[in-house]
Amino acid sequence: MAMKQLQDYYLQRINQLEPCEIIETKEAKGIPEKNRRRIQDIECTGLEKHFKNDYIICLFDKGKDMNSEEFARFLESTSESSARVVTFVVGGFLGLAERVIDRADFLFSLSKMTFSHELSRVMLLEQIYRSLSIARGRQYAK
Numbered sequence: 001m002a003m004k005q006l007q008d009y010y011l012q013r014i015n016q017l018e019p020c021e022i023i024e025t026k027e028a029k030g031i032p033e034k035n036r037r038r039i040q041d042i043e044c045t046g047l048e049k050h051f052k053n054d055y056i057i058c059l060f061d062k063g064k065d066m067n068s069e070e071f072a073r074f075l076e077s078t079s080e081s082s083a084r085v086v087t088f089v090v091g092g093f094l095g096l097a098e099r100v101i102d103r104a105d106f107l108f109s110l111s112k113m114t115f116s117h118e119l120s121r122v123m124l125l126e127q128i129y130r131s132l133s134i135a136r137g138r139q140y141a142k
Contacts, residue, residue, distance in 0.1 A: 003118045003119065003122055006122045006125075006126075007022070007118075007121060007122050007125060010122065010125035010126050010128075010129050011125060013129045014125065014128055014129050014132060017129075017132040017133075017136065018132055020128070022121070023050050025043055025046030025047055025050075026043075026046055027043065027092055028042035028043055028092075033094070036094050037097070039092070039094055040091075040092075040094055040095065040096065040097035041097055043091070043092050043097070044096070044097035044099060044100050047089060047100060048100070050087075051087065051103070052085070053084055053085075054084055054085045054086070054087040055078060055082050055084040055085065055086045055087065055105045055106075056087050056089060056100075056103060056104045056105050056106075057086065057087065057088050057089070057104065057105065057106045057107075057108050058088075058089045058091075058096055058100060058101055058104040058106075058107050058108070059088065059089065059090045059091065059108055059109070059110060059120055059124065060096070060101060060104075060107040060108065060109060061109055061112070061114065062107065062109065063106075063107030063108045063109040064106070064107065064108060064109060065108075065109045065110075065111070065112070066108075068127060068130050068131065068134065069134060071127055071130075071131050072130070072131035072132075072134035072135050075128070075131045075132075075135070076131075076135045078106075088108075088124060088128075089104070090117050090120050090121050090124065091117060092117055093116070093117060110123050110124065110127070
């Protein structure tokens with residue numbers, strides 16, 4: 001199954017339990033990678049247009065790591081204690097601009113390893129689906 005198919009598969013399953021959407025911003029193309037901050041700034045500006053009063057969770061390699069049960073409890077308590085929309089932010093190939101990380105309410109790490117943003121998105125969606133299943137007492141394969 002291709003990455004996009006996996007993404008759509010988990011997004012569909014999540015939407016059966018809770019509303020969820022993926023918003024992608026345009027990548028800063030045509031700019032040499034040595035201009036990292038400029039690229040991150042352009043991508044950050046595209047992201048910020050979508051932030052309102054959201055509870056922002058950034059995927060960040062130095063963020064808190066959790067197992068699936070801990071993540072399920074975290075999501076459940078965050079959703080219950082806040083009337084704000086929970087928004088996950090996955091950076092591009094150069095990561096997130098510092099101002100997005102600084103604005104985050106929570107920094108979350110999927111792993112100490114580095115993954116492509118496409119793979120990170122699929123892994124995050126799978127964990128969100130797993131968390132919603134755990135929170136609702138549904139059986140989910142281990």
